[in-house]
Amino acid sequence: MPRSIRLLFVATTLAFVFVLTSQAAYAADRPNVLLILTDDMGYADISYNGSLQVKTPNIDRIAETGVYFEQAYVTGVVCAPSRCGLVSGRYQQRFGAEHNWNEFGEIYNAEYIGINPNVKVMSEYVKEQGYATAMIGKWHVGESDRMRPEARGFDHAFWMGGNHTYWPTAERNRLKLNGGPVTKIDVPYLTDWWTQDAINWMTKDHGDQPWFIYLGYNTPHTPMQAKEEDLAKYAHIENQRRRTYLAMQDCLDQNIGKIYKTLEETGQLDNTVIIFTNDNGGPCEANASINAPFRGMKSNFLEGGMRVPMMISWPSNIEPGARYHQPVSTLDLLPTILAAIQSPDAPADFDLDAAHPENGLDGVNLFPFFQNKVDADARPHDTLYFRAVFRGTAIRDGDWKLIVTRHDLPFLYNIAEDPQEQNNLLLEMPEKARELKFKLGQWEANLEGTPTFFNSNRWLRGKYRAYEKEYILEQPAP
Amino acid sequence: MPRSIRLLFVATTLAFVFVLTSQAAYAADRPNVLLILTDDMGYADISYNGSLQVKTPNIDRIAETGVYFEQAYVTGVVCAPSRCGLVSGRYQQRFGAEHNWNEFGEIYNAEYIGINPNVKVMSEYVKEQGYATAMIGKWHVGESDRMRPEARGFDHAFWMGGNHTYWPTAERNRLKLNGGPVTKIDVPYLTDWWTQDAINWMTKDHGDQPWFIYLGYNTPHTPMQAKEEDLAKYAHIENQRRRTYLAMQDCLDQNIGKIYKTLEETGQLDNTVIIFTNDNGGPCEANASINAPFRGMKSNFLEGGMRVPMMISWPSNIEPGARYHQPVSTLDLLPTILAAIQSPDAPADFDLDAAHPENGLDGVNLFPFFQNKVDADARPHDTLYFRAVFRGTAIRDGDWKLIVTRHDLPFLYNIAEDPQEQNNLLLEMPEKARELKFKLGQWEANLEGTPTFFNSNRWLRGKYRAYEKEYILEQPAP
Numbered sequence: 042m043p044r045s046i047r048l049l050f051v052a053t054t055l056a057f058v059f060v061l062t063s064q065a066a067y068a069a070d071r072p073n074v075l076l077i078l079t080d081d082m083g084y085a086d087i088s089y090n091g092s093l094q095v096k097t098p099n100i101d102r103i104a105e106t107g108v109y110f111e112q113a114y115v116t117g118v119v120c121a122p123s124r125c126g127l128v129s130g131r132y133q134q135r136f137g138a139e140h141n142w143n144e145f146g147e148i149y150n151a152e153y154i155g156i157n158p159n160v161k162v163m164s165e166y167v168k169e170q171g172y173a174t175a176m177i178g179k180w181h182v183g184e185s186d187r188m189r190p191e192a193r194g195f196d197h198a199f200w201m202g203g204n205h206t207y208w209p210t211a212e213r214n215r216l217k218l219n220g221g222p223v224t225k226i227d228v229p230y231l232t233d234w235w236t237q238d239a240i241n242w243m244t245k246d247h248g249d250q251p252w253f254i255y256l257g258y259n260t261p262h263t264p265m266q267a268k269e270e271d272l273a274k275y276a277h278i279e280n281q282r283r284r285t286y287l288a289m290q291d292c293l294d295q296n297i298g299k300i301y302k303t304l305e306e307t308g309q310l311d312n313t314v315i316i317f318t319n320d321n322g323g324p325c326e327a328n329a330s331i332n333a334p335f336r337g338m339k340s341n342f343l344e345g346g347m348r349v350p351m352m353i354s355w356p357s358n359i360e361p362g363a364r365y366h367q368p369v370s371t372l373d374l375l376p377t378i379l380a381a382i383q384s385p386d387a388p389a390d391f392d393l394d395a396a397h398p399e400n401g402l403d404g405v406n407l408f409p410f411f412q413n414k415v416d417a418d419a420r421p422h423d424t425l426y427f428r429a430v431f432r433g434t435a436i437r438d439g440d441w442k443l444i445v446t447r448h449d450l451p452f453l454y455n456i457a458e459d460p461q462e463q464n465n466l467l468l469e470m471p472e473k474a475r476e477l478k479f480k481l482g483q484w485e486a487n488l489e490g491t492p493t494f495f496n497s498n499r500w501l502r503g504k505y506r507a508y509e510k511e512y513i514l515e516q517p518a519p
Numbered sequence: 520m521p522r523s524i525r526l527l528f529v530a531t532t533l534a535f536v537f538v539l540t541s542q543a544a545y546a547a548d549r550p551n552v553l554l555i556l557t558d559d560m561g562y563a564d565i566s567y568n569g570s571l572q573v574k575t576p577n578i579d580r581i582a583e584t585g586v587y588f589e590q591a592y593v594t595g596v597v598c599a600p601s602r603c604g605l606v607s608g609r610y611q612q613r614f615g616a617e618h619n620w621n622e623f624g625e626i627y628n629a630e631y632i633g634i635n636p637n638v639k640v641m642s643e644y645v646k647e648q649g650y651a652t653a654m655i656g657k658w659h660v661g662e663s664d665r666m667r668p669e670a671r672g673f674d675h676a677f678w679m680g681g682n683h684t685y686w687p688t689a690e691r692n693r694l695k696l697n698g699g700p701v702t703k704i705d706v707p708y709l710t711d712w713w714t715q716d717a718i719n720w721m722t723k724d725h726g727d728q729p730w731f732i733y734l735g736y737n738t739p740h741t742p743m744q745a746k747e748e749d750l751a752k753y754a755h756i757e758n759q760r761r762r763t764y765l766a767m768q769d770c771l772d773q774n775i776g777k778i779y780k781t782l783e784e785t786g787q788l789d790n791t792v793i794i795f796t797n798d799n800g801g802p803c804e805a806n807a808s809i810n811a812p813f814r815g816m817k818s819n820f821l822e823g824g825m826r827v828p829m830m831i832s833w834p835s836n837i838e839p840g841a842r843y844h845q846p847v848s849t850l851d852l853l854p855t856i857l858a859a860i861q862s863p864d865a866p867a868d869f870d871l872d873a874a875h876p877e878n879g880l881d882g883v884n885l886f887p888f889f890q891n892k893v894d895a896d897a898r899p900h901d902t903l904y905f906r907a908v909f910r911g912t913a914i915r916d917g918d919w920k921l922i923v924t925r926h927d928l929p930f931l932y933n934i935a936e937d938p939q940e941q942n943n944l945l946l947e948m949p950e951k952a953r954e955l956k957f958k959l960g961q962w963e964a965n966l967e968g969t970p971t972f973f974n975s976n977r978w979l980r981g982k983y984r985a986y987e988k989e990y991i992l993e994q995p996a997p
Contacts, residue, residue, distance in 0.1 A: 430908050448960030450953050451928060468949055475928050482926030 071382055072355060073243065073313040074167070074253045075300070076374065078127070079293065080120065080179060080262040081339060083323030083330030086290055087350060092331075094278070095287045099297040100350075103317045107354025108363040108411045112456075114425055114437065115321050115371050118339060118346045120203060120262075121181050122429065123320045123371070128162045128182060128255075130375030130402040132426065134488045136160045138182070139429055141203070155183015156193075163375045164194035164255065170382050173247040176200050178235045178257030191220050195255075199223075199238045205259060207231040207266040207289075230268055232260045232289070236296040240303045251382070258296075261289040263328050268292060283329040311357045314381050318351040318371060336462050342427055342435035342444045343462055353407075355381065365411040367420045368437060372404030380406040426484045436481040443477035451478065549860050550833060551721065551791040552645070552731045553778070554852065556605070557771065558598065558657060558740040559817060561801030561808030564768055565828060570809075572756070573765045577775040578828075581795045585832025586841040586889045590934075592848050592903055592915065593799050596817060596824045598681060598740075600907065601798045601849065602660050606640045606733075608853030608880040612906055612966045614638045616660070619681070633661015634671075641853045642672035642733065648860050651725040654678050656713045656735030669698050673733075677701075677716045683737060685709040685744040685767075708746055710738045710767070714774040718781045729860070736774075739767040741806050746770060761807035789835045792859050796829040796849060814940050820905055820913035820922045821940055831885075833859065843889040845898045846915060850882030858884040904962045914959040921955035929956065 086092050089101035089109070116126030116133060121141045125133035133139065133156075142154045156162060168174045175197040176190035183189060190198035199218050207230055209216060209223070216223035228234035239256050267288035274291060278284040297317075304310040323330025324339035337343020351369065353359065358381075405421045408414070427435040433446040440457035453466045453474045467474050564570050567579035567587070594604030594611060599619045603611035611617065611634075620632045634640060646652045653675040654668035661667060668676035677696050685708055687694060687701070694701035706712035717734050745766035752769060756762040775795075782788040801808025802817035815821020829847065831837065836859075883899045886892070905913040911924040918935035931944045931952045945952050 446960070447963050448957050450949065450956055468946065471928065471946055478928055479926050482924070485925050 071170075071251045071312075072358075073251050073309060074172070074378055074382065075239075075243070075313055075315045076163075076253075076255050076378070077297070077315065077317045078124070078178075078255070078257045079317075079319045080257070080259045081321065081324055081328055081330060082261055082290070082319040082350075083325070083332050084319075084335055084345065084348060084350060085331040085333040086261075086286075086323065087294075089352075090350060091333075095290050095294075097290065097294040099294045099301055100317060102301065103297075103315050103354045104350075104352040106356060106361045107315070107352055107359050108365055110351040110353075110369050110411075111364055111366045112368040113318065113349055113351030113371070114347050114368060114427075115319075115349055116427070118321050118341060118427070118429060118432070120179075120320055124180075124182050124257075125156055127320075127371040127374060128164070129156060129160050130163070130372055130404040131160065132372070132403050132488070134428055140431065155185060155188035158187045158192070162193050163378065164190070164253070166194075166375065166379055167253045167382065168194040168196070170379075171250055172253040172382065173197075173242075173245075173250040175239070175242045175252065175254045176257075177238050177242070177254060179203070179205075179259045179262075180257065189217070197242055199235075200257075201259065204262070204264075205231065206264060207259075230292070232258060232292050232296055236299055239300065243300075243309065244303060244307055253378075253382075258293060260293045261286055261328055261330065265289070265328060280329060286329045312355075314353065314355040314378070316351075316353050316374060316378075318374070319349040322346040322349065334461060340432065342433055342446070344456070344460060347427065347435075353377070353411075359412075363411060365407075367410065368425060369407060369410075369421050370404060370425055372402070373407050373421060374404065376402055376404045376406040377408060380408050424480065424484075426481060428485065434481055434485070436477050436484075438477055438480060441473065441477060443474055443481065445478070445481070453477070549648075549729045549790075550836075551729050551787060552650070552856055552860065553717075553721070553791055553793045554641075554731075554733045554856070555775070555793065555795045556602070556656075556733070556735045557795075557797045558735070558737045559799065559802055559806055559808060560739055560768070560797040560828075561803070561810050562797075562813055562823065562826060562828060563809040563811040564739075564764075564801065565772075567830075568828060569811075573768050573772075575768065575772040577772045577779055578795060580779065581775075581793050581832045582828075582830040584834060584839045585793070585830055585837050586843055588829040588831075588847050588885075588889075589842055589844045590846040591796065591827055591829030592825050592846060592905075593797075593827055594848060594850055594905070596799050596819060596905070596907060596910070598657075598798055599659050602658075602735075603634055605798075605849040605852060606642070606660060607634060607638050608641070608850055608882040609638065610850070610881050610904065610966070617907055618909065633663060633666035636665045636670070640671050641856065642668070642731070644672075644853065644857055645731045645860065646672040646674070648857075649728055650731040650860065651675075651720075651723075651728040653717070653720045653730065653732045654735070655716050655720070655732060657681070657683075657737045657740075658735065667695070675720055677713075678735075679737065682740070683709065684742060685737075708770070710736060710770050710774055714777055717778065721778075721787065722781060722785055731856075731860075736771060738771045739764055739806055739808065743767070743806060758807060764807045790833075792831065792833040792856070794829075794831050794852060794856070796852070797827040800824040800827065812939060818910065820911055820924075822934070822938060825905065825913075831855070831889075837890075841889060843885075845888065846903060847885055847888075847899050848882060848903055850880070851885050851899060852882065854880055854882045854884040855886060858886050902958065902962075904959060906963065912959055912963070914955050914962075916955055916958060919951060919955060921952055921959065923956070923959070931955070 084090060086095060087097040087100050088095065089097065089104045115123040117123035119141050122133045122138050125138040136157050138156060164174050164176065174195045176195040177199050178201070180190050180200045181203045184202055186192060190200050197219065199216070201216050205215060209226055209231060211224055211226055214223055228237050235256060235258055239254050242254055243252055265282055265285040267285045271288035271292045272284065275284045275287045278287060301310070304313055321339045322332050322337060322345045325331065332338055332345035335343065335345035335348060337345030339346055351371070407421060410419065410421050423439065425437040433444065435442065435444045437456065440455055442454045442456050444452040446452070451467055451474055452462070453470060454462045454464065455466065562568060564573060565575040565578050566573065567575065567582050593601045595601035597619050600611045600616050603616040607614070614635045616634060642652050642654065652673045654673040655677050656679070658668050658678045659681045662680055664670060668678050675697065677694070679694050683693060687704055687709060689702055689704050692701055706715050713734060713736055717732050720732055721730055743760055743763040745763045749766035749770045750762065753762045753765045756765060779788070782791055799817045800810050800815060800823045803810065810816055810823035813821065813823035813826060815823030817824055829849070885899060888897065888899050901917065903915040911922065913920065913922045915934065918933055920932045920934050922930040929945055929952055930940070931948060932940045932942065933944065
């Protein structure tokens with residue numbers, strides 16, 4: 042064997058051993074990540090937030106053993122756009138995902154229904170970091186070949202589109218499993234089935250890989266369908282829809298209890314990041330959810346439409362029982378997860394933007410904020426923007442909020458003083474309202490998904506006067 | 520020959536003779552219709568409206584020998600949507616034609632780029648009435664097989680899409696002629712060529728058929744290209760773009776002069792309805808047009824963006840020199856044309872809606888209004904609505920106007936007192952502004968092209984309170 046080849050052999054072997062060692066160290070240190078997203082849940086419908094009707098000890102446990110965000114906003118007030126913002130870490134309007142596509146019939150090209158493949162999503166970032174990744178539950182951000190979970194960085198995908206019965210049959214279901222249809226029902230009730238599949242994934246042997254699960258329960262979205270045993274507990278509730286809602290919500294909490302049990306039994310709980318949040322405010326009329334103490338509901342820009350419960354637990358790294366009071370966004374979950382799973386040799390002041398310069402993320406890493414590593418008054422976001430162009434727009438800027446709707450003049454609220462949005466200050470403080478509207482307009486005008494020349498500023502200049510003077514008056518006709 | 524067959528023969532012959540006679544009478548009575556639409560012309564750039572820089576005697580002649588509409592509005596503030604409203608007689612938002620499609624790249628299905636074939640357009644109505652129909656010039660409301668002029672009721676079509684050089688060559692042009700490409704240049708300068716083709720059609724033998732021509736000059740839209748002989752007349756104008764604009768505008772007027780000459784020489788002038796209008800306000804910066812005395816320009820909702828010159832002459836039926844002062848819309852042109860070409864035996868109080876129950880037209884027949892057959896204070900429209908959802912919305916209601924833009928609070932003007940829109944009354948009269956905004960929102964919520972559940976009203980009800988009382992407080996958890 043020539044010396045050069047021998048050297049190469051030695052070097053390769055050493056490198057291989059180093060990689061193996063380093064991988065093992067990785068797996069031991071790096072957390073699993075379980076992201077739980079519920080669907081159309083009411084803000085008030087967990088006991089942690091004060092519900093007297095339903096007890097949700099397992100959901101509450103996430104908050105009680107971790108950090109609860111008192112002012113967490115979604116980016117969209119209906120399912121698909123909200124999920125687009127969450128999984129991409131970017132305002133979904135940047136890539137044209139502003140509404141539930143089905144609201145517009147067939148006008149869109151099929152290849153544009155979903156998150157454009159050139160927009161990197163959470164699962165792709167996480168997989169890149171060596172994670173075993175699973176999408177289980179409601180995806181709803183693209184079903185075409187290039188947009189479904191199987192194409193977006195998930196190793197395992199058991200999923201549905203936007204809406205589904207809780208009692209699927211082998212003959213009638215729209216569930217998908219790893220690229221194909223589902224032809225056999227393993228668990229009769231869908232909420233239970235998602236959980237069972239998630240438990241299977243988190244207890245599977247992934248070798249040295251930590252795991253990531255995006256568990257998108259469609260609970261408690263319509264159709265209102267609950268199990269008899271859960272309904273029985275709420276027989277005293279007169280309103281049938283509310284009774285069913287509570288039974289579904291109770292079942293959801295039991296399922297999260299099963300996950301806790303699994304994590305404890307397998308010794309994974311300490312180093313698993315559990316994130317729990319909801320996709321938008323409860324649509325009170327549709328599923329009998331309650332958004333108290335806030336006004337509003339799914340599909341509008343009042344707090345009840347867009348403020349959601351959000352909590353993160355990670356026993357080995359997050360002190361229990363913290364409450365973080367500054368506004369945060371579901372945009373922040375992607376960078377926060379990336380910060381949690383950074384390689385163990387990353388420096389303490391790991392710079393996410395530098396590590397992922399391609400991002401252009403609108404979200405920020407929340408760890409320094411809720412762990413009090415920055416000034417207590419520092420906010421992750423000075424300003425948050427909201428738009429569903431046919432519905433309206435909104436801006437949260439400091440403690441102020443401006444809502445622009447179709448049927449009325451804008452509404453100006455001070456959320457710190459008036460979280461229930463009872464006192465419209467528009468006419469008392471029109472200059473504050475103008476300032477916020479201008480800021481919102483600037484954001485809108487700079488969204489990549491919006492033609493940039495839709496800039497209505499220039500008409501304020503009264504341009505014609507210059508022309509009149511120069512051309513009409515001074516240079517008459519031949 | 521059996522008696523029954525003989526009778527049938529006689530009846531058929533009689534019917535045939537009757538039809539021939541009736542057709543002949545028709546042709547003698549029924550007017551030709553020439554609809555001239557210009558492109559991006561400034562409101563002030565015809566001498567009839569006071570231009571001191573360019574003389575447009577032939578355009579002026581239409582107004583002077585007919586009726587001029589002092590407050591004529593387009594339905595869209597850019598080319599395609601405005602033309603959609605004009606040719607369909609319906610608010611174009613009803614069928615999803617709200618913007619220039621090209622502003623959105625490729626997100627739309629090709630088959631939805633243009634006026635949906637299920638929306639009946641002017642040429643189809645007119646052809647149904649026995650007219651020989653021609654589209655000559657800029658169409659811009661669909662180029663697919665089902666949407667181009669050849670498919671939309673035109674017997675003859677020499678046309679272009681949205682934008683074109685004025686100096687086409689046989690090798691490089693995007694003109695279309697009766698279903699095929701154009702491979703031979705008959706007339707070098709496009710403005711002249713459209714006119715030549717229109718003259719050919721109006722002097723062609725159409726048998727007993729009267730003719731209808733939709734003559735859509737792309738003049739004076741960019742690119743700024745004029746003939747040397749016309750430029751020479753404006754050598755004293757210092758600004759080169761304005762000089763070219765004036766030369767193009769001058770050429771346009773000369774071409775309308777050629778049409779007048781033809782109509783006179785062929786004895787058709789007396790019984791030809793000539794309609795002249797423009798698709799939106801001049802885009803001052805792009806083509807150096809002037810919209811004085813109004814503020815604003817193409818693409819915004821100030822008067823300069825949406826009020827256009829509009830005039831109708833019909834020597835045998837319209838008294839010369841009238842000026843009509845109430846607001847009208849280009850939506851009204853279709854019903855007005857249909858009224859003009861109604862069959863000669865139609866009753867004097869011909870009911871357009873009854874005759875065309877399928878219409879659902881938003882426009883109205885203007886004849887009774889400008890011919891003073893209704894109360895002088897009666898308006899063709901109490902309210903006119905405007906929307907380009909990414910740009911903004913506007914409403915003209917009586918003498919009031921509310922404009923909603925992206926960057927500022929709404930603007931409230933009294934157009935009768937303040938046609939130049941200098942004095943925003945929003946903060947002085949917020950209840951008037953609210954009233955108009957609500958009316959606008961109601962219109963928006965009922966547009967077929969907009970998902971109807973985008974109704975932001977319901978969030979004003981503070982719905983959660985009822986739920987809280989009924990379910991949270993009174994029926995605690997099990």
